[in-house]
Amino acid sequence: MDHDDLPTLELAFPGPERDRGVAAIRSGEKTALTGLLEIYQHAGEALPQPGQRFSVLDSDGRPAVTIEVTEVRVVPMAEVDDEFARAEGRGYADAAQWRAAHEAFFRSEGVVEFLGRPPAIDGRTLVVAERFRKVESG
Known part of the structure; x- marks a missing residue:
């Protein structure tokens, strides 16, 4: 499979x-990821769809691993459960740890800079919760 034919996906910031996220996908620990719906809307990007494949880029912008989306749900942050939090492969013990980490990231300087303002983050904030499977490593 040619990575060049696939849309790219960049986890967090370089x-x-x-690097930890890419390694967790490669090892099979990470089978889920979460994005802020507002970022997709601001960028004018369509939400991923089940069956869609992405080339996940490393911090140097090189293809590292190919994934295939298996499920996409738009849910309030408060509805993310412990099992999904653990599937993110970041070592979260439960949804509370997941939420604290995601709230911090969504309020980070890079996100604020991209959106042009700090996003409103609370339990009602809509996130794009994706599940995927690793197709191949790059």
Whole structure:
């Protein structure tokens, strides 16, 4: 499979956080990811669809692993459960840890800069909760 034919996916921002996420996908620990719906809307991007494949990029912008989306749900942050939190492969013990980490990331300087303002984050904030399977490593 040619990575060049696939849309790309970048986890977090380049650096240690992205590198850990890519490694967790490669190892099979990470089978879920979450995005802020407002970021998709601001970027004018369509939501991923089941069956869609992405080339996940490493911190150097190189294809690292290919994934296939198996499920996409738009849900309030408060509805993310412990099982989904653990499937993110980041070592979250439960949904409370997941939520604290995601609230911090969604309020981070990079997200604020992209949106042009701080997003309103609470239990009603809509997130794009995706499940995927690893297709191949790059």
